[in-house]
Amino acid sequence: MKENLLRWSFPLFLQLAVCTFVTAQVVETTDVERIISTLAADDMRGRAALSPDIARAADFIAEEFRQARLQPYVEDNYRQTFEVTKVFTENESIKINGKALNVDEFIILNSNPNLSWNQDSEIEVMEIRAGDDFSERFRDIVRNNANHNIVWVDPSFAPMLARFKKIFSRENVIPKQASAADGPSKVFAIKKKNIKSFQVDASTIHEDFPLFNVAAVIPGKSKANEFVVFSAHYDHIGILDPVGKDSIANGADDDASGTTAMIALAKHFKKEDINERTLIFVAFTAEEIGMFGSKYFSNNIDADKVVAMINIEMIGKDSKFGPNTLYVTGYHHSNLAELMQENLKGTAFTFHPDPYPQQNLFYRSDNAVLAALGVPAHTFSTSQIDKDEYYHTVKDELSTLDIRNIKSSIEAIAKGVVGIITGEQTPSRVEKLTD
Ligand SMILES: [Zn+2]
Helix, strand or coil: HHHHHHHHCCHHHHHHHHHHHHHHCCCCCCHHHHHHHCCCCCCHHEEEEECHHHHHHHHHHHHHHCCCCCCCCCCCCCCEEEEEEEEEEEEEEECCCCEECCCCHEEEEEECCCEEEEEECCCCCEECCCCHHHHHHHHHHHHHHCCCCEEEEEEHHHHHHHHHHHHCCCCEEEEEECCCCCCCEEEEEEEECCCCEEEEEEEEEEEEEECCCCCCEEECCCCEEEEEEEEECCEECEEEEEEECEEEECHHHHHHHHHHHHHHHHHHHHCCCCCCCCEEEEECCCCCCCCCHHHHHHHHCCCCEEEEEEECCCCCCCCCCCCCEEECHHHHHHHHHHHHHHCCCCCEEEECCCHHHHHCCCHCCCCCHHHHHHCEEEEEECCCCCCCCCCCCCCCCCCHCCCCHHHHHHHHHHHCCHHCCCCCCCCCCCCCCCC
16 A cells, blocks of 8 residues: 555656656566576476477467567468488397397497498408507597498407497487488497407488477568577477486576577567568577577578577576676677677676687587578577586576576667667678688
């Protein structure tokens, strides 16, 4: 009651000032909380791209776009669907002189449907000898040798081979267009004494699997053929080995925070209705297993028409530079960040060059393909990747994040990008990696 009296006793101009302030807000704190808590909830089960769980996250994002009355980018349900091929090996075995090796004594890297080799097969026999650099030899044979190989590995490397097996026995995901049966097969096996005969068998299953980005558009008024892309990846890594009772990698920071920002910006700019250029808002899938979503999106848009891409990745905690800052990967490859900084004059917010240049983040995130094609495509982040112990663990939960940091990042991007979406500013192009 008291509050009501106070409010109504405000002079009228002050009430109006309060109202104006509220409508000028880019996003309400409650909306940030609602979106990120939905995406990072346990019932999303970590949003793994090849799991059934990812569809629930996609539907939620699509519903946000629909309620905000954005146009779908490709399909009516806001999805941009494509297929990948999952490749996994079955029934693998190696016998030497008739005796079977243990499973951790060999690695078969093979995509042919049926592999059956013996001592008479036309394959190149190689060795990794005691004293060699195992990792380097392994990599060299896999990458630089075009033949089918069987590689006898000195028994001193047995623990290394077993460890590599764990890494390489995971299922492999490749773009569907790739001819999966191409490429040489590689077999690494612990060397036994007096090898007179051997038999290698493996079969490979190929299974096509649909993946989908979620994307929406606000058409530009006078420069509809010039695009500004706002993006974040909505997939995460799913279920991990339990820590205590928790096995769900919620991916609250990585990258529910960026996805929340992308959605908030979509709603904001729909309301503002000031864009002369066309705005595309996209939630990428399958970043965590090889950036398949951003690769597909980027290879299916005319890169020359993309004026800028703002990819948002992990903005849930203060950056190394403190509150009210974002760092921008590949900062000096274009002047996008500088232009955005100009629009933030009079605020406390600053954009900084990426403080981890040795990590080569510019070409490691979802902006990479468009950046390689010459687009000023940068990732905006606050992640302290060098010391964030929750990164890619079951502890990347909403309770570890600072909602204010997400909100201030959204506001800074919204304000910083105004000149670019109205067409008054055009960032310089990035040097192309290929012609
Ligand atoms: Zn991420």
